Amino acid sequence: MTKPQLLNSNGNAQAIALSERVYWIGALDPNLRTFDIILKTANGTSYNAYLIKGSHGVAVIDTVKENFAEDFFARLESVARYEDISVIVLNHLEPDHTGALPELMRRAPHAQLYISQKAQTMLKALLKQEDLLYTSVLTGDCVSLGDRSLYFLHTPYLHWPDTQCTYLPEEKILFSGDVFGCHFCDSRLFNDEVGDFRFSFEYYYAHIMRPFKDHVNRALELIEPLLPLTKIAPAHGPILRDQPQRYVQRYRELSQSTLQSEVPDGEKTLLIFYLSSYGNTRRMAEAIYEGAMSIPQVRVSLYDLEGSELTPFVDLIEGADGIVLGTPTINGDAVKPVWDMLSSLVVINLKAKLGGVFGSYGWTGEAVRMVEDRLRGLKLRVPVPGLRIKLIPTEEELKLCHHFGQQLAQELVGLRHNKIIDIADLG
Amino acid sequence: MAKATITFEDINVTVTAPAGTRIIEISEKVGSGITYGCREGDCGTCIMKVTEGWDNLTEASVLEDKILRENMAGKHNRLACQAQVLGGVIKVRPV
Numbered sequence: 001m002t003k004p005q006l007l008n009s010n011g012n013a014q015a016i017a018l019s020e021r022v023y024w025i026g027a028l029d030p031n032l033r034t035f036d037i038i039l040k041t042a043n044g045t046s047y048n049a050y051l052i053k054g055s056h057g058v059a060v061i062d063t064v065k066e067n068f069a070e071d072f073f074a075r076l077e078s079v080a081r082y083e084d085i086s087v088i089v090l091n092h093l094e095p096d097h098t099g100a101l102p103e104l105m106r107r108a109p110h111a112q113l114y115i116s117q118k119a120q121t122m123l124k125a126l127l128k129q130e131d132l133l134y135t136s137v138l139t140g141d142c143v144s145l146g147d148r149s150l151y152f153l154h155t156p157y158l159h160w161p162d163t164q165c166t167y168l169p170e171e172k173i174l175f176s177g178d179v180f181g182c183h184f185c186d187s188r189l190f191n192d193e194v195g196d197f198r199f200s201f202e203y204y205y206a207h208i209m210r211p212f213k214d215h216v217n218r219a220l221e222l223i224e225p226l227l228p229l230t231k232i233a234p235a236h237g238p239i240l241r242d243q244p245q246r247y248v249q250r251y252r253e254l255s256q257s258t259l260q261s262e263v264p265d266g267e268k269t270l271l272i273f274y275l276s277s278y279g280n281t282r283r284m285a286e287a288i289y290e291g292a293m294s295i296p297q298v299r300v301s302l303y304d305l306e307g308s309e310l311t312p313f314v315d316l317i318e319g320a321d322g323i324v325l326g327t328p329t330i331n332g333d334a335v336k337p338v339w340d341m342l343s344s345l346v347v348i349n350l351k352a353k354l355g356g357v358f359g360s361y362g363w364t365g366e367a368v369r370m371v372e373d374r375l376r377g378l379k380l381r382v383p384v385p386g387l388r389i390k391l392i393p394t395e396e397e398l399k400l401c402h403h404f405g406q407q408l409a410q411e412l413v414g415l416r417h418n419k420i421i422d423i424a425d426l427g
Numbered sequence: 428m429a430k431a432t433i434t435f436e437d438i439n440v441t442v443t444a445p446a447g448t449r450i451i452e453i454s455e456k457v458g459s460g461i462t463y464g465c466r467e468g469d470c471g472t473c474i475m476k477v478t479e480g481w482d483n484l485t486e487a488s489v490l491e492d493k494i495l496r497e498n499m500a501g502k503h504n505r506l507a508c509q510a511q512v513l514g515g516v517i518k519v520r521p522v
Contacts, residue, residue: 120497121469138499161471352437352460352521376455376463379472383438383458411458414439420432423444426456 004189013074015051016189018231018239019171021148023051025060025075027068030185039207042200044185047072047096048235050175051079052168054145057086060111061150061166061175062235066099073100073107082107087143089114089150091177092163093122097235102127114143116154119162137164139222155179155219157212165223172230178208179219180247181234192242200237201247205254210347216255223248257319263299268412270354271316272302272405274326275335280360280392281326287398288324288358288387291405298409305337310344317345322354322412323380324405327367329359334367342374355380356408358387358401365390383411431483431512435459436520446514450475450484450507460521461507471498473507480517484510 004016006028015023030044047064049072058080064072076082085108090098093115105111113134115123120136137143139154153165158179166175182204186194209216232240232247240247263269272289276282285302292300303313317323325341327334355375357368368386375382387404389397410416429446433453437460442453451473454461464472471494477484484505487495491509504522 117499118497351462354458379462381438381458381460381462382455383440411438416438420441420443421457423442423448423453423456426442426453 004187006187008078012078013071014078015075018050018173018233018241021053022168022171022173022233023053023075023079024189024233024239025049025051025072025079027064027071027075028185028187029065029068032183032185035183039183039204041183041185045183045236046185046189048181048233048237048239049097050233051076052145052148052150053080054148056144056146058084059087059089059143059145059148059150060085060104060108061089061233062091062097062177063100063104065096069100069103073103083110085111087112087114087145087150089152089166089175090119090123091166091175092160092235093119093126094160094178095126097177098126102129112143114150114152116152116156116162116164118156119164122160122162153219153222155215155222157215158219159208159212165219167226172226172228174223174226174229174232174244176223176232176234178235179216179223180232180240180251182237184237186238189239190242191238191240194238197238201250202254204237205251207347209251210254211349213255213349216251220248220252220255224252261319266297268298268321268409269319270298270300270322270324270409270412271320272300272324272326273305273313273341274303275305275328275337276326276360277328277330278360280389281328281358283393283398284358284360284387284389284401285326287393287401288326288405288408291402292324292409293405294402295406295409295413295415297413300405300409305341310341313341314344314348317350317353318348320353322356322408324356324358324408325371325375327357327359327371329361329365329367332364332366334359334371338367338371342371342378345378351379353380354408354412355382356384356386356404357382358389358404360389360391360393362391383416384408429514431514431517433480433512433517433519435461436478436518437461444512446512448512450510450512450519453512454507454519459519461519462521463508466508468494468506468509471495471500471506474498474500474504474522475507475519476501476522477503477505477510478518478520480515483513483515483517485513
């Protein structure tokens with residue numbers, strides 16, 4: 001196949017055809033090395049935008065980052081006139097896809113803007129225009145371009161609340177937004193022509209989509225019935241025209257557990273992690289472990305954080321029902337490996353998992369409360385107040401640890417209640 | 428002062444609290460699975476289902492109604508960071 005000609009003979013950016021009526025009008029950003037602070041981009045990225053010509057109207061799907069608007073408008077102008085644009089769809093409102101929107105709306109006076117229901121407040125916050133006209137859409141809503149039509153799929157949290165996909169049934173093309181995308185810049189554009197982008201695809205999923213696995217699975221319920229697709233046209237990275245179903249299938253695989261747990265249904269999993277400098281927090285951990293294990297239907301595991309890289313622990317936590325963290329207090333703070341672990345958890349969904357904290361301390365003992373607050377911030381529930389013990393735990397204090405472990409395990413299996421508490425007693 | 432009795436059904440805990448207490452203040456203390464984001468009624472993270480005692484909560488403000496609509500909340504849903512208990516019996520759970 002011949003390489004797509006991104007520039008015409010005069011050196012101006014031009015659109016690339018996906019089909020007779022569908023064009024890529026995006027931009028390449030080969031020099032970007034870090035995206036959104038958190039993602040490395042070894043060869044840059046692309047901002048993919050698309051144009052569809054119907055018998056009664058032209059649609060533009062997404063735009064580009066603001067400083068790439070010149071290429072976007074040049075490519076658009078190479079295949080369409082602004083006055084013919086009747087539809088603008090935003091699959092996702094992040095600025096790398098909406099940077100050229102205000103200018104596009106100014107140039108295309110007849111265009112109606114379509115966004116997801118959850119995008120409404122974001123649109124106003126991004127553009128700072130209260131009088132903006134738009135139509136919010138949900139799954140099943142459709143807009144006609146005459147002999148072409150666009151159907152919307154409500155796929156929230158992939159990876160913002162506003163995200164949606166747009167489907168062109170006459171050509172079986174899915175404009176998927178960031179779903180199935182990756183940061184990979186290659187002027188050959190199509191997956192059967194570009195360099196090896198598999199790492200970028202997996203890396204993008206791991207950092208952008210993984211925290212929203214449940215939402216990915218829900219979105220796949222809408223997308224899989226559309227198979228076979230002729231193309232998946234994402235908002236970043238290669239256009240998937242060779243076996244696009246492979247990428248849908250890969251998303252399904254990545255959204256399952258990494259290793260099937262041996263713990264049977266009905267049994268709960270509780271992971272205890274600790275760090276200990278003089279063995280005191282470790283003794284607490286072991287007593288908590290014993291206490292938790294005394295409760296039936298709870299599978300408890302004990303780990304020294306010092307003994308592993310963090311990545312396997314993150315995988316374990318993703319599949320666990322509860323985690324308990326033990327940290328000493330050193331210089332008025334929890335120790336760095338605990339904070340490192342907590343900051344690594346942002347790539348997984350922790351919502352409503354059980355959390356608990358304990359630790360030995362010398363004279364102030366702030367760490368336990370700090371880590372409890374962080375767990376709440378990460379959306380875990382922390383029903384049993386943390387346990388702090390000054391220096392070396394006594395036999396009596398180890399019994400408290402044992403009881404703490406029992407309480408946490410009972411919480412997991414719903415054995416602690418029903419009880420009536422006055423809020424004044426909750427501290 | 429009037430007191431309300433609120434049950435968090437997901438963890439089967441019941442708490443008595445004075446009228447005017449926001450549900451967020453209670454649920455975080457007992458470790459209910461209702462989770463929070465912005466904590467100021469803007470993000471919709473803390474949408475909960477009220478299974479009993481709807482009228483024993485303060486009415487939703489215009490802004491809360493807007494966030495509930497945008498998040499396609501059901502008719503028995505409220506934001507736990509906004510709803511305050513008034514009295515009587517209330518039962519809630521995460522959605």
